Amino acid sequence: MARPRSIDDSVILEAAREVFLERGFGGTTAEIARRAGISEGSIFNRFGCKQRLFRAAIKPKISEVTWVDDLESRVGAGSLTEQLIEIGLDGIVFFQKKIPMMMMAWSNAEKLGGVPPSPGRVPLEVVGRLAGYFEAEMRLGRMRRVDAEIVARTFLATIHNYAFLEVLLKQQGQLPLPPGMYIRGVIDSLWNGVAPVPPSDAAGSRQ
Numbered sequence: 001m002a003r004p005r006s007i008d009d010s011v012i013l014e015a016a017r018e019v020f021l022e023r024g025f026g027g028t029t030a031e032i033a034r035r036a037g038i039s040e041g042s043i044f045n046r047f048g049c050k051q052r053l054f055r056a057a058i059k060p061k062i063s064e065v066t067w068v069d070d071l072e073s074r075v076g077a078g079s080l081t082e083q084l085i086e087i088g089l090d091g092i093v094f095f096q097k098k099i100p101m102m103m104m105a106w107s108n109a110e111k112l113g114g115v116p117p118s119p120g121r122v123p124l125e126v127v128g129r130l131a132g133y134f135e136a137e138m139r140l141g142r143m144r145r146v147d148a149e150i151v152a153r154t155f156l157a158t159i160h161n162y163a164f165l166e167v168l169l170k171q172q173g174q175l176p177l178p179p180g181m182y183i184r185g186v187i188d189s190l191w192n193g194v195a196p197v198p199p200s201d202a203a204g205s206r207q
Contacts, residue, residue, distance in 0.1 A: 095163030
């Protein structure tokens with residue numbers, strides 16, 4: 001007798017995200033099961049109830065934040081401004097997927113016992129990784145010495161803000177700035193504050 005096919009939880013959670021984004025909290029576990037290719041009973045065996053499945057599908061995990069995975073390999077490589085643009089664009093794509101889910105979670109808080117899913121320590125871990133990247137670039141002299149965590153928080157906030165406003169503006173039939181134009185403008189503005197001081201200027205300031 002053939003053994004039943006084992007489905008990883010990530011497959012179920014991805015199907016749940018798709019259904020919940022399309023239909024809100026009213027999406028059924030039966031439809032989620034069909035998309036995942038499993039029985040509805042398997043969902044309840046693994047997650048207990050629809051509310052727990054919803055929380056699991058919504059809650060971010062640091063393993064999903066792949067846009068900060070390769071920061072160490074970027075240190076000292078190529079143009080720093082171009083690296084930041086690439087990182088920023090990847091971050092925007094991530095938040096474009098996550099923000100609608102988190103907004104839906106907050107709007108359905110009463111169905112989740114009045115407490116929407118918390119992102120936990122994921123935001124702080126992302127800030128830490130970004131700060132570590134900026135700190136490494138400062139040690140190489142590719143950035144002027146400033147507070148790396150403040151730069152990291154500023155960078156993360158601008159990425160998040162673009163994706164958040166995009167969700168709101170699209171609902172009103174308005175189109176935001178293209179992401180490439182936006183992130184290049186952000187980096188240009190930041191760079192005026194973090195570019196290394198030319199040696200001649202530094203020498204002049206000490207006189």
